[in-house]
Amino acid sequence: MSDDPPFLRDADQTRKNILEVALKEFAEYGLAGARVDRIARGTRTTKGMIYYHFGDKDGLYKAVLEKVYPSLRSDEEHLDVRNTDPIEALERIIDFTLDYHEKHEDFVRIVMIENINKGEHLRKTGIDSTVSYRIMMVIADILIRGMVLGLFKREVTPVDLHIFYTSFCFYRVSNHHTVSSVLGINMLSAQSCARHRRMVKDAVIAYLASAD
Amino acid sequence: MSDDPPFLRDADQTRKNILEVALKEFAEYGLAGARVDRIARGTRTTKGMIYYHFGDKDGLYKAVLEKVYPSLRSDEEHLDVRNTDPIEALERIIDFTLDYHEKHEDFVRIVMIENINKGEHLRKTGIDSTVSYRIMMVIADILIRGMVLGLFKREVTPVDLHIFYTSFCFYRVSNHHTVSSVLGINMLSAQSCARHRRMVKDAVIAYLASAD
Amino acid sequence: MSDDPPFLRDADQTRKNILEVALKEFAEYGLAGARVDRIARGTRTTKGMIYYHFGDKDGLYKAVLEKVYPSLRSDEEHLDVRNTDPIEALERIIDFTLDYHEKHEDFVRIVMIENINKGEHLRKTGIDSTVSYRIMMVIADILIRGMVLGLFKREVTPVDLHIFYTSFCFYRVSNHHTVSSVLGINMLSAQSCARHRRMVKDAVIAYLASAD
Amino acid sequence: MSDDPPFLRDADQTRKNILEVALKEFAEYGLAGARVDRIARGTRTTKGMIYYHFGDKDGLYKAVLEKVYPSLRSDEEHLDVRNTDPIEALERIIDFTLDYHEKHEDFVRIVMIENINKGEHLRKTGIDSTVSYRIMMVIADILIRGMVLGLFKREVTPVDLHIFYTSFCFYRVSNHHTVSSVLGINMLSAQSCARHRRMVKDAVIAYLASAD
DNA sequence: GATGAATGAGGCTTCATTCAT
DNA sequence: GATGAATGAAGCCTCATTCAT
Structure with a gap:
């Protein structure tokens, strides 16, 4: 010592x-x-x-990018919903996604920034769609099981579904400053969080359950 | 001369x-x-x-902010859905929102940037929630009419509903670069746009139609 | 004032x-x-x-190059040897060249430096062989007149002749530091200058006068 | 092992x-x-x-200097012209000098660089005019023998003569980049080399042979 | 002797802003 | 109102050199 x-x-x-x-x-x-x-x-x-x-500065930024993306995906690994009821499974995935974004504002901001950069640096990174392979498989499995059980009727790709609930989870964090000014609501308050959490889940489930 | x-x-x-x-x-x-x-x-x-x-530079930026926000809202004015069937009305609002974001990437990027700035400059602007008053009233009217007609069963505030569909419309444009890298999908292609358009609308309607 | x-x-x-x-x-x-x-x-x-x-720094250096080269050539303009006896004319040109290099060590050093740079910056400059056109014509005229008068017998191009006497005038200034160490002679002393001045002139004239 | x-x-x-x-x-x-x-x-x-x-860096540079100068002189040792006709001897010395510079551009550039440095590092080196002693003696011997044989009439010191032909051999290599730009001639082409080789030799011999 | 990591002074360049006209 | 020149603080980066192992 x-x-x-x-x-x-x-x-x-x-x-x-x-x-x-x-x-x-x-x-x-x-x-x-x-x-x-x-x-x-x-x-x-x-x-x-x-x-x-x-x-150089860009190299450092790239290294940050290379660190931050896999970090999200590796946390997702801990989700184990293979033997869970499809609706419960979806809820847990959405919970995880909502929580992850809320707890990792840094991650959200880095992604925003990289989009401001038009994704140029991310592209120079080794990161590609393989990082999302696991979560896509998990969603696919849930959708199939839900179909088989007659719970879900909607034909939707895992990618689209993932984008759908993620967009909301992301936006709540990414845009809370301007939304606060323009709509006068604090999206990150405990109450908003609770309401929003129910809303996405309910919407996703209602969507999947409803006929095409 | x-x-x-x-x-x-x-x-x-x-x-x-x-x-x-x-x-x-x-x-x-x-x-x-x-x-x-x-x-x-x-x-x-x-x-x-x-x-x-x-x-100074910040003053110019603030002036840009003051120009860009009202521009969205004034376009919304042209939406007249007071005498339209609630579901059709919602679809038109979502269509408008999706189209506006897709056509005005500059707007989307400015909003992202202002969120990167933590909304500091927007706050110094005269802009507040009154800019959203009209659209909130429109949504409220639709929700009430839908309830009355028995089409909608879900209790949801206009603000939350507006955030819900806007988050998706915004994200499709704001995050298309990183999503392209990480999910390997071009969210701005015509096909994606068509699928996504249907998806938000269906999800919102299914959500409102389903029981609490 | x-x-x-x-x-x-x-x-x-x-x-x-x-x-x-x-x-x-x-x-x-x-x-x-x-x-x-x-x-x-x-x-x-x-x-x-x-x-x-x-x-930037390179741009400044280039501007220096663009200033220094024409300066030599414009000084040469003042030499008027058209109606002078060929030998006398040559002597005056060599005198001018020797004096110019001795008086403009800065010029000599810039040329050395540009050669260390492999002429890269000079090439990016508008400067080319047209800057030397006038002096070449002057030398050509002298050589022809010397031939006609039977003073010169040697066939030599103006360019080669010019390089020959210039190399000596240049070297005396460019290399005087190392020559001082290695040969123990101060090439820039008044005595050396006088001896060397005679030597180049005599050598050039003897060369031209001698048979092929 | x-x-x-x-x-x-x-x-x-x-x-x-x-x-x-x-x-x-x-x-x-x-x-x-x-x-x-x-x-x-x-x-x-x-x-x-x-x-x-x-x-340190300067120490390394100094070591390079200490290596490069003796290298030229030790190559000169292989010239043996004691029993050679004075004109032939001179031609061989000039050939050697011209070839050495053309083959050792590194040497030429190091000497240029040391002159840019005003010879400061060479002075801190043990190198002085004794390194040139041998070649001076060789030239002196040639000049004396040429005088005795009535071939040479010119009184010139070995040092000055050496500087004269060396300046040209050095300049051809040291300044070829700028000369290429300013005179439009490639001094290092085979043709230029052949012409120039004849030119220096002829000039030196004509000079020595001509009356004072 | 040998190595990779670390240092810190100083180099080149940018950029929001001001000013004289 | 309008302009080109000027300012100076601060930004990014380099590089000779040192140090712990």
Whole structure:
């Protein structure tokens, strides 16, 4: 238990430390608004290390992207709904999605920012639709089971269904500032959250249950 | 003796010209990424005029915000669904919302950007929930009429319902870049658009029609 | 005669001022060794103006190149040897060349530096062999007249002859530091200069006069 | 044991390897433009070793200088013209000089660079005019023998004569980039080389043969 | 001797803003 | 109102050098 050294001598630790701080900075200010100096000041290292490990500001941003996407998907892994009743399963997936977005505003903001960047940096990343393979399979399985049981009548692809409930979960977090101004409602209050949670679930289930 | 001057002499024209260019610039690059120089080059005037008319970069951005929000609402005015069947009325409102977002990516991006800014500039604007008063009244009227006719059974506020379908319409445009990478689907293709249009409408109607 | 203003408000003056200082800096330290900060400090303006007027460091260097080459050639214009005896004419051209290099060490160093850069920047300049057209014509005329008079017997192109005497005039200035170390002679002393001046002239004349 | 290690264990080998790479780097980019990182990457060792063996960047540059000068002179040793006819001897010396410069552009560039540096580093080196002693003696011998035989009439020091033909041989290589732009001639083409080779030799011989 | 990580001063450049005319 | 030139703070990045192991 030696006294905390002023600087790290471990590349992995350094990278991790930088990435954590960078995630916050990019989420807070966007790519253009983020300041490398501010990131460096937030870490236990120096600006030079950022360039040593990540090349340039864009490289750092890309590394943040590469970290943040898989993180969502790996949390999804813990959802195990294979042996659950289809409606219950859907509710749990929607709960998870709503909670994840609400708890990870940083993630939501990074995704917004990347869309402002027109997805250019994400494309340069190795990330592609394979990251979504598992969740798509899970949804497909639920839809099929629901069909077989006669609970669901609607023909819909897992991708479309996923987009549908995700859009709402995302928007609640991404747009809460402007919605607060323009509609005078705090979407992130406990009450709104509870109402909205019921609303998406009910809508999805009613949609699937209704005839084509 | 006015032989068509290369530069504008009319303050209003100048302001309008600057605002148009600024909207594109802010929508393209965000607040931090926008460049006053680039805006000036895009106009028929010079940088000095931007500062003369709008004070500073933030002032210009605020002016863009003040222009873009009312524009959506004034388009909504043309929707006249007072004497329309509630379901048909809802479908027309959702159609309008979906079309408006798809046709005005600039608007969507400005709203995203303002959310990245945590709504700080919008708050400094005169814009508040009164801009949404009319559309809320329209939805309320539809919901009441639907209830009375026994078509709708669900108790839901106009605000929540509006957020629900808008979130999807917004997300389709705002997040199409990242969704394209992560799900491998182009949400803005004609086919996706048609499917999605049906999906929101069906889900909203099924939701309202189903029991609490 | 107002008191010297701290900053210029005249683009041409500013450009000229920057160029003068930049010439000295590049000549002293080379392109890579030159410091934009140091140049700025030497001028009556600020660093920003360098970028405003010249784009970047390379642009400034290119502008220096564009200034320095024509300067040599325009000085050559003052040589009028059309009605002079061929030998006398040649001697005057060599005198001019030797003097020009000795008096303009900056020019010599800039040319050296551009050769270290492999001529990349000069190529991006509008400068080409047309700048040398006049002097080539002058030499051609001398050679022809010398032939006609039976003074010269050697067939040689103006270009080759020009390279021959110029190489010596250039080298005396460009390489005087290393020659001083390695041969222990100061090529720029008055005595060396006098001896060398005689030597080039005599060699050129003897060469032209001797049979092929 | 020793299963061929990827890194050198032999200090001398390491030094030699670094020096070779450094010569190329300095010749390519100059002292200010050279990058220690790039040199290290080019070697079979690491940056630390450069500092271990040569102290600092200047120390490495100095070591390059100390290697490159003696190399020219040691090649000259192979010239044996003591028993050769004076004119033939001179021609062989000029041939050697012209060839050496043409074949060793790196050498030429290092000398240029050191002149850009005003010879400061060469002076800190042990190198002085003794490195030229041998070639001076050879030229002196030729001049004396030519005088005795009545072939040469010109009084000229070996140093001046050496500078005269060397300047041309050096310039052809050192300045070929700018000359190509400004005179539109490729001095390093086979044809130019042949013409120029004859020209220097003829000029030197004509000069020495002609009366004072 | 050897290595990869770390340092920090300083380099080049950008950019919102102001100013003289 | 309008303009081009100017400002200066601050941004991103590089690079010679050092250090712990």
